Amino acid sequence: MADSRTDEAVEVIRAAQLAGVPHGFLGRRGGVSGGVVAGLNVGLGAGDDDLAVAENRRRALEAVLPDARLVTVYQVHSPDVAVVTEPWPGDERPRADAIVSDRPGVLLGIVTADCAPVLLTDAEAGVIGAAHAGWRGARGGVLEATVAAMERLGATRQRIGAAIGPAIAQASYEVDDSFRARFGEDDSPFFVPGRPGHWQFDLEGYAARRLEQAGVGGIDRLGLDTYAQEARFYSYRRATHRKEPTYGRQFSLIGLPR
Incomplete structure (x- = not known):
């Protein structure tokens, strides 16, 4: 288990497709939280100290x-997308799994702990997006909805660059037959047979294909496994397997400078 390190710098992972636009995929390094969520936990529902x-x-x-x-x-x-024209008043937050904006001075944030965070930009149009793509959201169309919402703000999907950040990798993501049955035969490339009655699911690859089919111009797959890289990332599944009482969440952020 990683220790809390107040003297450690925040690790910011960047993607070539988003070059020139302020952004970063963050993990657990550089924070002040302790215990099982030691590090840069940004989850409001993690049972962590509010001040931390x-x-x-x-x-x-x-x-x-x-x-x-x-x-x-x-x-x-x-699959719902919120459009930001100005920050929400007070502590209000709409129920959604993606955010898009064309307003300078805002920083869009998605929290994850195994699901795939996806950051997007059409730098020429000055439009950005951030999506939380777990298997439900990805299968339900959250990525396509994000691209469409960006288009309504003036983006062109062929100009959009996207990056898929730290998420649970196929080698760590075992699912059962009932999970596999939720997907069609066209999705078979993302399932590898495992032990009897089980499969290994490629969430990152699945999200990348949904982005490709939506017409996104370029996609970076960072290939970072939240489950396996304990010192670097939080993981819901790892915490569940260990019967830990809670789990941390990490940020993926993208913004437009003033």
């Missing part, structure tokens, strides 16, 4: 786009 979460969020924002206004949503594994 607030400090971690401040550090995350400072590492990606200082002086921006952070905007997040209440994630529910849906």
